[in-house]
Amino acid sequence: MSTPVRILLADDHALVRRGVRLILDSEPDLTVVAEAGDGAEAIALARTERPDLAILDIAMPRLTGLQAARELSRLLPGIRILILTMYDNEQFFFEALRAGASGYVLKSVADRDLVEACRAAMRDEPFLYPGAVTALIRDYLDRAARGGELPARVVTEREEEVLKLVAEGHSSKEIAGLLFISVKTVERHRANLLQKLGLRDRLELTRYAIRAGLIEP
Amino acid sequence: MSTPVRILLADDHALVRRGVRLILDSEPDLTVVAEAGDGAEAIALARTERPDLAILDIAMPRLTGLQAARELSRLLPGIRILILTMYDNEQFFFEALRAGASGYVLKSVADRDLVEACRAAMRDEPFLYPGAVTALIRDYLDRAARGGELPARVVTEREEEVLKLVAEGHSSKEIAGLLFISVKTVERHRANLLQKLGLRDRLELTRYAIRAGLIEP
DNA sequence: CCGGAAATGGGTGGCAGTGCCCATTGCCGC
């Protein structure tokens, strides 16, 4: 066997990093070479360490795991990426695939699975938990029914700013003041977000932002 | 040295349980004898295993860690309890103390700390992360300033029902229909919750419910 | 160069949430 797979591990909870590290380091073909507590740190470490594989939590400060994944794919084209998350959610699953991830593992079900996902990623095989397969098939059928256009809907930067502030509990008037724009424009961005994400009101926007790690609960 | 401390570990993420177990079992004086994925399972296992120490995550399905802690203190009076959580929040810290916990450990800072907290709990010494000490002192000063009354405000069962439904995005009318009461009564419960918890609107109630593990984001 | 998307701003109307006032019933503990 050749040298072990060099892994970058990013999660904002030291306890989780420690546990995952113990799990991975007990496998002879896997070794954790760097740990990051947020997305920005993950990118900085990836520049110097140049790992073979990055395991990224979605909900992290500064940069989310998905944002970090996009940046890492651009920076180190050969890198493999696994997204490790609490939430079984189609939206994030497809976002992860678009961001360059080759696997998606749930914290609630993973322990042995994580090791298998690492090996699958290095063999360039996708790793999908069972629920994700269902979502993938449903999406395929949906796209076929609609004639083949791909959704690829992405929240713009400005919209994400507004999303954060809405989810933090600011009123439209407050957000307008913070961003130096009119209340109407804030409401328009919010309406676009609701429509793009298929949500109903600012309460659902809040839950979305929490799942995405954009804000702390 | 006598027999190791027998520990019950409850967290809804298998990955976290696995990691924590690896950390604890590597200490000769600590051993994990049972793992639970939710609060109800934790209580059932505690009945049969009668552990010396329970480590409980706050955010769990069925029963939260705080609810489980209250029940465990009642059921097994000698048991020591550690609350292990993502959130550095005074509200939960004091709730945990009232629920019978002798320690409060943050996932974001704990790894070595967790082992120390276990040993402190078994010596009947409280374990406090630094921020908690600050909160404790501030609370002490506040109580002294107000003349010594203790807050002890607890959300009633009915209020908790309403809290969950509000946080899940149901309107007052929907909740009224689900609970067979009038819209006005729903609004009164919600208003009482806002006042008791020191929150401003249903969006903050949602974030509170998520932190408390009452609902999933 | 032209079409589309992003960002900006406006008006109108309806409904929900929230605050503040009022009340009754029933239960528990001192």
Place this chain on the structure above:
DNA sequence: GCGGCAATGGGCACTGCCACCCATTTCCGG
């Protein structure tokens, strides 16, 4: 028994959110 608290319900007024309509400016890519 009586005081307090939980749970129930109502009225009124204000504010904010959201849906639906309208528009202009800027910039990027084919």
